[in-house]
Amino acid sequence: MATPKTRISTEEVDHVARLARLDLSAADKERMRSELDKILGYIDKLRGLDTRDVLPTSHAVPVTNVMRDDVERPSLPAEDMLANAPDRHREMFRVPRIIEE
Amino acid sequence: MAALASLTAHELGARYRSGAATPTQAVTEYLARIEALDPGVRAFLTVTREDALRRAAEADARFEAGAPLGPLDGVPIALKDVLCTRGIRTTCGSKILERFVPPYDATVVARIFAAGAVLLGKLNMDEFAMGSSTEHSAFFTTHNPWDLARVPGGSSGGAAAAVAAGMAALALGTDTGGSIRQPAAFSGVLGMKPTYGRVSRYGVIAFASSLDQVGPFARDAEDAALMLGVIAGADPMDATAIDVPVPDYRAALGRGIEGLRLGVPAEYFMDGMDPEVERAVRVAIATLEKLGARTEPVSLPHTEYGLAAYYVIAPAEASSNLARYDGVKYGLRAPGARDLIDMYSKTRAAGFGAEVKRRVMLGTYVLSAGYYDAYYGQAQKVRTLVRRDFEQAFARVDLIVAPTTPGVAFKMGEREDPLQMYLNDIFTIPVNLAGLPGVSIPGGFTQAGLPIGLQLIAPAFDEATLLRAAHAYQTVTDWHTRRPPLAPAAVERTPR
Numbered sequence: 151m152a153t154p155k156t157r158i159s160t161e162e163v164d165h166v167a168r169l170a171r172l173d174l175s176a177a178d179k180e181r182m183r184s185e186l187d188k189i190l191g192y193i194d195k196l197r198g199l200d201t202r203d204v205l206p207t208s209h210a211v212p213v214t215n216v217m218r219d220d221v222e223r224p225s226l227p228a229e230d231m232l233a234n235a236p237d238r239h240r241e242m243f244r245v246p247r248i249i250e251e
Numbered sequence: 252m253a254a255l256a257s258l259t260a261h262e263l264g265a266r267y268r269s270g271a272a273t274p275t276q277a278v279t280e281y282l283a284r285i286e287a288l289d290p291g292v293r294a295f296l297t298v299t300r301e302d303a304l305r306r307a308a309e310a311d312a313r314f315e316a317g318a319p320l321g322p323l324d325g326v327p328i329a330l331k332d333v334l335c336t337r338g339i340r341t342t343c344g345s346k347i348l349e350r351f352v353p354p355y356d357a358t359v360v361a362r363i364f365a366a367g368a369v370l371l372g373k374l375n376m377d378e379f380a381m382g383s384s385t386e387h388s389a390f391f392t393t394h395n396p397w398d399l400a401r402v403p404g405g406s407s408g409g410a411a412a413a414v415a416a417g418m419a420a421l422a423l424g425t426d427t428g429g430s431i432r433q434p435a436a437f438s439g440v441l442g443m444k445p446t447y448g449r450v451s452r453y454g455v456i457a458f459a460s461s462l463d464q465v466g467p468f469a470r471d472a473e474d475a476a477l478m479l480g481v482i483a484g485a486d487p488m489d490a491t492a493i494d495v496p497v498p499d500y501r502a503a504l505g506r507g508i509e510g511l512r513l514g515v516p517a518e519y520f521m522d523g524m525d526p527e528v529e530r531a532v533r534v535a536i537a538t539l540e541k542l543g544a545r546t547e548p549v550s551l552p553h554t555e556y557g558l559a560a561y562y563v564i565a566p567a568e569a570s571s572n573l574a575r576y577d578g579v580k581y582g583l584r585a586p587g588a589r590d591l592i593d594m595y596s597k598t599r600a601a602g603f604g605a606e607v608k609r610r611v612m613l614g615t616y617v618l619s620a621g622y623y624d625a626y627y628g629q630a631q632k633v634r635t636l637v638r639r640d641f642e643q644a645f646a647r648v649d650l651i652v653a654p655t656t657p658g659v660a661f662k663m664g665e666r667e668d669p670l671q672m673y674l675n676d677i678f679t680i681p682v683n684l685a686g687l688p689g690v691s692i693p694g695g696f697t698q699a700g701l702p703i704g705l706q707l708i709a710p711a712f713d714e715a716t717l718l719r720a721a722h723a724y725q726t727v728t729d730w731h732t733r734r735p736p737l738a739p740a741a742v743e744r745t746p747r
Contacts, residue, residue, distance in 0.1 A: 173596035206631030210686025230354035234581035
């Protein structure tokens, strides 16, 4: 398992952290890089299996569409849904500005 | 252990029905035990004392009127803090949900309340159920009741420890890669993962949606049968909760295991495993043979690849499920953000612990452009191979019998390396990948007095046979009746 080649670079860690919306410090990123590198090294054993004729499994138990009648039902009260909001304004969730003026 | 808290749920129910005890007496005793013992064990994140006493009084009235709701009426239970409870804080072991109060009950919670069960509180866990020791809880680590210097297993470590320590008669946890069975093995109690689709996941905070399943922790097979009977079955709120008839699990227990075919997988007795675990499991297999079961070797050749496939699939699903924690509608929001994206990134960095970040990063990486086929696509194909291994084995045998874990409970702080921690779950993960039901029951103790878990695995939706075999084993062994030697902790109760 001790291959000298690095599986994941610092630039890739930067890119993935951006995709995952995680604001990591430089030290966090370096630790993350070395840990992911090791885990990916273990995961690489999957490549040793011949799976050319194997279909993927996304669900272990066969699942089919479950249909129900489209009947109106009461939903949870808006006040309940807003009760956990970190920042609310009347019946809305307030967020930092998205659109530049 | 005091009188009522030492009983199983079915024994407690018999006392209630005969008038020898009341739910309020039992709940009061349990609350006193939690007060005395939990400062040392630290299984509970939240104790719901007032709610428990109110529900107990309601149950008292039903027994007085001669109209109890069923076998769980008045039984004191506790829940892993991954299950949403209306009006009761649900943290999932994470800072990001530290103050989250759900506006609704999970289906399993609604079902146990409808059955009359009394909630004692919410139990500690590894953050977002990612871990094998509770050391990844954002709040504190739970201690193993058999040796307080050791971990209780995880991620449902609080649930296993609470049942082992007599601080709840029954508990519910979740199992994504072994998170019920592994802590059950480490803590000397029964822990069962039902078939994927047997139990609704509505209101269960999601980790890996194609693997997560809710199941019971219990002191014996009969209690597990009662609990499973209450929580199992289709649910209009979860399309993956499959509409398969739920048998009377308790009625099936007494039939014995004469002629049952048990498969023993060579791959589950590997080099480097604890010799005391191997010896205990071999003895347990001989005990099952004496009860009339026939054993034969089976092969699950892709076992060693299961762990690698899991560490692609579970993080991939988690990275998607955990995208919802963005500081907008609920949970933590970090201050001082420049804009919306910055707010998301700062919130998630502040709210998630190291293990959750690691898995979100790993999952995002394996799903990212250029790596999807090599990692995620290949892992899904390997999942098919793991599933086929079990299908081929179950063409010849009724159940598979194996160790739950390669070793026993380890010391706190002993497994610093993430990969070493993951290797704990090598015998439990394939069962999740294949969607099968599995149970861990106490199968012996080491010389040092630590519990050893015996794992039984069944074909999909055959929990009844699992419980029947567990029950047969428990009629001729007494491992499950042993209790850890616990004294009230001589420490100050720390504020929660």
